[in-house]
Amino acid sequence: MNSLAWEVIGVIDTEGDRVEWTFPADPGAVRTARRAVRGQLRGWGLDSLGDVATLLVSELVTNSLRHATGPIGVRLVRPAGLEGVLLVEVSDPLPDPPRERVARPEDESGRGLQLVASSSRRWGTRLGDTGKTVWFELAVPG
Numbered sequence: 001m002n003s004l005a006w007e008v009i010g011v012i013d014t015e016g017d018r019v020e021w022t023f024p025a026d027p028g029a030v031r032t033a034r035r036a037v038r039g040q041l042r043g044w045g046l047d048s049l050g051d052v053a054t055l056l057v058s059e060l061v062t063n064s065l066r067h068a069t070g071p072i073g074v075r076l077v078r079p080a081g082l083e084g085v086l087l088v089e090v091s092d093p094l095p096d097p098p099r100e101r102v103a104r105p106e107d108e109s110g111r112g113l114q115l116v117a118s119s120s121r122r123w124g125t126r127l128g129d130t131g132k133t134v135w136f137e138l139a140v141p142g
Contacts, residue, residue: 017078022071025064025092033061033074037088040076046086049138052119053088059112060090060134068094068131078140085121086138093131 019040023029034054041050057074064072070093077087098113116123116136123136 017080018075020073020075022073023061025069025072027065029065029072030058030061033057033072037074037076041086044078046140048141049086053086053138056116056119056136057088057090059115063098063112063134064090064092064094067096067098068092070094070131073133084140084142086140087135088138089133089135091128091131091133095127095131097125097127097132098134 021033021036023033034057037054037057038050041047041053053076061072061074073089073091075087075089075091077089079085079087116134119138120136121139123134125132125134
């Protein structure tokens with residue numbers, strides 16, 4: 001896990017029901033974010049969500065890298081009072097909300113939000129003071 005720490009700009013909270021990371025806006029952020037998410041889910045005993053969570057985080061971090069400059073935040077939350085839910089958020093400094101589009105079969109991109117929408121319980125975006133957050137919920141197996 002030490003190799004992960006130097007690639008993360010700042011780990012804000014790694015205990016309990018919430019963890020946040022801030023990654024630099026460079027291509028290595030996608031790989032590092034996947035590794036961080038998978039490791040945390042393993043630590044929480046949620047290995048079964050690892051594949052889908054890391055895939056969706058990869059898509060959203062890639063979108064952030066493609067369209068925004070500045071740090072990218074990733075947060076996992078196991079909300080109190082909402083048993084069976086994992087909330088995942090990806091934030092960046094670009095205030096423009098992402099647009100879901102229909103990709104043609106020959107398109108090499110444009111499927112990220114479709115993938116998020118079809119693989120999660122629900123998803124959305126919210127604007128903040130310094131950018132936006134795209135979030136999604138995954139059902140935690142009982």
